[in-house]
Amino acid sequence: MTDRHLVVGAGPVGRHVAQMLAARGSEVVVATRSGTDTGFAGITHKRLDASDSDALSAEAEGAAVLYNCANPGDYTAWDQFWPPLASALLTAAERSGAVLAITGNLYPYGPVDEPMHEGLPDAATDHKGALRAQMWADAKALHDAGRIRAIEIRSSDYVGTGVGDNGHVSRQVPGAMQGKRAWVIGRKDQPHTFTDVLDTARLLVAAAEDGTAHGRVWHVPSNVPRTQQEAITDVLASVRRPPVGVTAMPAPVLAAASRFVPMLRELRELSYQWTRPYVLDDSAARQHFAMEPTPWDEVCRRTAVQ
Known part of the structure; x- marks a missing residue:
């Protein structure tokens, strides 16, 4: 296996993945539509339309791992953004032989009444959840057919640097x-x-490079669940700031505002995540990778000072 890695996307996860790989001496290329410079030494930055399967395949040639760390700038445009990019990533992985390491989320499960574990079906009916579920189903089908090697890691809402x-x-x-x-x-x-975004990057790299981990979803080791009020208070306390008032936006207000604000309309469709316990079962990854989450106090400090 070569030690060349192609990271698509320079958002929070992509930056951590690239920095982590470069720090250990790997050859790292970060590809974005704008050619964004992460500011880290030892990384090559390329301007690339990753939805162009030929261009992406050419850049992926010789890479050990192709990381999907793309982070759509417009949260309301997933239906236009993801299908061509997901297709190009599958094509590039098959042509190049690189492992496809996908940064996923919990949307595919939809509303649940128990802690989320990897054995749950991808049963979401909202358009974002169904889209992400189909992306993994397509990758898994190619993996099972022996045409690519793929893994997906899923985390809850990001905190951290x-x-x-x-x-x-x-x-x-x-x-x-x-x-x-x-x-x-x-x-x-x-x-x-x-979930600490750094822990997300750690698991993505570890799972990509562990052949026994391929072909399935893994949940990122995360800290004990906190309420939104507790999490905000903890972040402030980590830098010795006093707590502030925390108010939940009334449902009728959110419903009315979502009629005129596209972003709120998207968030309202996923508001089930914030109206009931939303808890991640990460025991499988903890055991397989012997990985524990970054201590909560440290995560809070990095969230406060970013």
């Missing part, structure tokens, strides 16, 4: 640090798993 507006907690931090009230979706008192 570099998450910013990509996280429900971290987007509240700038205002909360100034003593402003935090507004959250759903309920503020339900247990919810939050």
Whole structure:
């Protein structure tokens, strides 16, 4: 196996993956549509339309792993963004022989009444969840047919370094640090798993390079669930800031606003994640990879100072 790695996407996960690989001396190429420079030494940055299967395949030639760390800039445009990119990634993985390592999420499961484990069916009916479920189903089918090698890792909502507006907690931090009230979706008192974005990158790399881990989904080891109010309070306390008021946006207000704000309309469709316990069972990955999550206090500090 070569030690060349192609990372598609320079968002929170892609940046951590690239930095981690470069730090150990691997050859790393980060490909984005804009040619974004991650600012880390030892990484080559390429301007590339990854939905162009021929261009992506050419760049993936000779790579040991092709990482799907793409992070759509427009949350409302997934239906246009993902299908051509997912197709190109499958084509490039098959042509190049690189392992396809997919950064997934929990959307495919849809609403659940138990801790989410990898044995649950991908039963989502909302368009985002169904789309992500189909992406993994397509990759799994090619893997099972022996045409590619693929894995997908799934995490809950991101916290940690570099998450910013990509996280429900971290987007509240700038205002909360100034003593402003935090507004959250759903309920503020339900247990919810939050995943350190660095731990997501750690598992993605580990699973990609472990042949016994291929062909299935893995859940990222994450800390004990916290409510939204507890998580925001913990982040502030980690840098010795006092707690702030946390208010759940009333459902009628969210419903009315979603009629005019596309982003809120998308979030409302997934609001079930915040109205009941949303808990990740990560025991399989902990056992297989002997991996534990980054301590919560450290994750909170990195969330506060990003």
